[in-house]
Amino acid sequence: MKKIRLLLYVSIVALLTFPLAACSQSPTTIKVAEVTRSIFYAPQYVALEKGFFEDEGLDVELTTTWGGDKTMTTLLSDGADIALVGSETSIYVYARGASDPVINVAQLTQTDGxxxxxxxxxxxxxxxxxxxxxxxxxxxxxxxxxxxxxxxxxxxxxxxxxxxxxxxxxxxxxxxxxxxxxxxxxxxxxxxxxxxxxxxxxxxxxxxxxxxGHVPYTVFMTKNSFLEENPEEMEKFTRAIYKAQQWVQDHSAGEIADVIQPYFEDTELDLIETVVDRYKSQGSYAEDPVLDKEEWSNLKPIMEEAGELPADVDHKTLVNTKIAEDVMK
Structure with missing residues (x-):
């Protein structure tokens, strides 16, 4: 009788703990390469420090790759899943006939910095x-x-x-x-x-x-293959960025500076606040992750004037707005 009770007890414990084990899945690791370390990217650091990525079940590994060419090389060689860099780089890659084009998913900054x-x-x-x-x-x-x-x-x-x-x-x-x-x-x-x-x-x-004026200055982008294979992860990532963008809009430069200071240990807190206020005042931080057609259209004449536009690429070809629009709902 004691053996039967023991078996019943063990069975009940197993049934109760199994759902908990199933629910506590380990976070998905996402490797992000940023083109430089800059207060210009404050919402990204807010998303990291406030745990918005963790809330979405993501473990974001951030690497600074120092330069647009190096950042894109890192992305294309699978050294990163997502790159934070200027949209012009996606046009350069596309114009070279890439079989796996780079798609702009979530805009972070909307003016020159x-x-x-x-x-x-x-x-x-x-x-x-x-x-x-x-x-x-x-x-x-x-x-x-x-x-x-x-x-x-x-x-x-x-x-x-x-x-x-x-x-x-x-x-x-x-x-x-x-x-x-x-x-x-x-x-x-x-x-x-x-x-x-x-x-x-x-x-x-x-x-x-x-x-x-407004241009898609720095954007989170990924290879089309990664986007197709990991749509849920990209949606979770974009949702975390949107939460951070809203947080930045709703808080003062001083509060933002306090949160992002760990990423700028060699910079005095009051200077970080000054810089954040300057960027915030001129509307550099995008309020949402949608890269719209108007901003994309503003980018091309800038590239053309500089003699750097290799191809006239449509917005729909290299920009995915559906993910950003879905998370905003």
């Missing part, structure tokens, strides 16, 4: 002041360089004729080159621009983001 920094203080700065100057620009073919040239042309400045344009400095070395004396003006991301201003190495005189 660079600022024009002058070596001398210019409280009455006008864009025409660049005429005859030496301008230290960004890498040829990248979004910062293309937007930079587009804005200059919109201001009546021919970057090839009206100033000396330097574009042969590696992305990571541009700040050091300017600090060492190269150029009268430089195009810089934050927080470097604000750090230079604090240290007296330069002065922010204009924002390329304010001048360029």
């Amino acid at each position: 660079t600022f024009l920094v002058a070596r001398e203080e210019q409280p009455e700065f006008k864009w025409e002041d660049l005429n005859g100057s030496t301008f230290l620009g960004q890498r040829k073919g990248g979004m910062p360089q293309m937007v930079g040239e587009y804005v200059l042309k919109e201001q009546g400045i021919d970057p090839k004729e009206d100033l000396t344009l330097i574009q042969n400095v590696d992305f990571a070395n541009i700040p050091n080159a300017f600090a060492s004396g190269t150029g009268d003006y430089v195009q810089l991301f934050e927080p470097t621009a604000s750090i230079f201003e604090r240290e007296g190495k330069g002065h922010i005189v204009a924002s390329f983001g304010e001048e360029s």
Whole structure:
């Protein structure tokens, strides 16, 4: 009788614990390659720190790959499942006849993130002041360089004729080159621009983001094959990003700075807050992950003006809005 009771007890325990074991599945690992580490990508770090990815059953492994070409190479070689990089890279890959094109899924930033920094203080700065100057620009073919040239042309400045344009400095070395004396003006991301201003190495005189309007500047993208094989994971990932975007919109620059500080340990908290406020004020952080047709259409003339548009690719060819639209419902 005791044996029967024992067997019944063991059976009941097994039945009760089996559903719990089945429900507590280990999270799915998603490898993400970001083009650079920047406060410009604050919503991504919010999603990580606030546990929005964990809530979706995802374990996100973030790697910084320092440059658009390196980021895309990492994605195409399966070193990452998702890349955070400019949309122009997906057009470059498509134009080369890729059998597995890269699809834009969730937009993170919607303006340029660079600022024009002058070596001398210019409280009455006008864009025409660049005429005859030496301008230290960004890498040829990248979004910062293309937007930079587009804005200059919109201001009546021919970057090839009206100033000396330097574009042969590696992305990571541009700040050091300017600090060492190269150029009268430089195009810089934050927080470097604000750090230079604090240290007296330069002065922010204009924002390329304010001048360029909305463009799909940085977007989470993945290979079409990964998207087809992992639709649920991509939906969960995009939902977490959307939660972070909403959180950023609803909280102050100071609160955002507190959350993302672990990703910028060498940057003072008040400086992070200043940068977040600057980006937030000019509408750089996308409010939702949808990359719409209008923004895609704004991208192509910028690339064309820079002589970097290899093909006129339709929005529907390289952009998936369904996932973003579904998670917003």
